Amino acid sequence: MAELSASPVKNLSFEQLALARKRTHAVSEFLEKQLLGYLDTLRTLLLPERLLGKLVGSRVEAPNPDKALGELQENYKQFKGKPFDFPKDFETDWLTEVGARLDLHRWEYTLEINADSDKRTILITSPTRWILVYGPGLSVAQATQAFSRKQDRRGIDQLRQFIVNAMVMQSLMARSGGLTGLLAEVRYDVSTKPHPGLNGLPVVVIQSQIPTFLPPEPLIAAATELSGIAAFVELIDLESVRDMPDPFKQRVLELVPGGFA
Numbered sequence: 001m002a003e004l005s006a007s008p009v010k011n012l013s014f015e016q017l018a019l020a021r022k023r024t025h026a027v028s029e030f031l032e033k034q035l036l037g038y039l040d041t042l043r044t045l046l047l048p049e050r051l052l053g054k055l056v057g058s059r060v061e062a063p064n065p066d067k068a069l070g071e072l073q074e075n076y077k078q079f080k081g082k083p084f085d086f087p088k089d090f091e092t093d094w095l096t097e098v099g100a101r102l103d104l105h106r107w108e109y110t111l112e113i114n115a116d117s118d119k120r121t122i123l124i125t126s127p128t129r130w131i132l133v134y135g136p137g138l139s140v141a142q143a144t145q146a147f148s149r150k151q152d153r154r155g156i157d158q159l160r161q162f163i164v165n166a167m168v169m170q171s172l173m174a175r176s177g178g179l180t181g182l183l184a185e186v187r188y189d190v191s192t193k194p195h196p197g198l199n200g201l202p203v204v205v206i207q208s209q210i211p212t213f214l215p216p217e218p219l220i221a222a223a224t225e226l227s228g229i230a231a232f233v234e235l236i237d238l239e240s241v242r243d244m245p246d247p248f249k250q251r252v253l254e255l256v257p258g259g260f261a
Helices: 014-041 049-056 065-079 092-097 140-147 153-174 177-185 217-227 247-254
Strands: 101-115 118-135 188-195 201-208 231-233
Touching: 014 101, 014 118, 014 201, 014 217, 014 231, 049 065, 049 092, 049 153, 065 092, 065 153, 092 153, 101 140, 101 201, 101 217, 118 153, 118 217, 140 153, 153 188, 153 201, 177 188, 217 231
Parallel strands: 118 231
Antiparallel strands: 101 118, 118 201, 188 201
């Protein structure tokens, strides 16, 4: 799984943890549903054809598809050869297999904690960060697992297509400053991060501006031991939500020196 700097640590009692988890789940579900609605509205701006035009079998003319293709071919070089036995050269036919569905997958990373003088690796899931990929196809978790084991031919082809899909999404988003700016206005930041579990493949990450935190390691250890599952979800910091700034209000005020009389 991907490694990503963990959220800040904030003290919490075991009794408070249950309520914090319940609130985190409610807010996270709301954020994801809202984000999916935004992406559905903006879907036509995120279609592969806007980047590659006829190269993906569309009748739509893209601004500079050959340049985009050259970038994809260059980025693909890090994945050719062993241990996956992907084809040496990037084949343009793969672009016609890029799906048009937008899928969100939670960002996950591992955290090593101390538990009773032992080290324990915990899978941490973010409730406010998602990876945006084209579907259908492998999920991020499936692709991560595929990178870590020997594949048969069908598995290799699926993994190769996942990589192509991710590269197309990253390239399109890099050219969509207006789109990322629009999402930022509704408090979702868009960035591209290399995914260590995917051999450093850059993936598009959308993150809510609502902060999260982790409780101290002993509490994580106790909670995971009680559940019997070495997994934990970051907690949404609802106290910080009250202090979140309003960028729009601030920009308006900056236009009026001295404020409103």
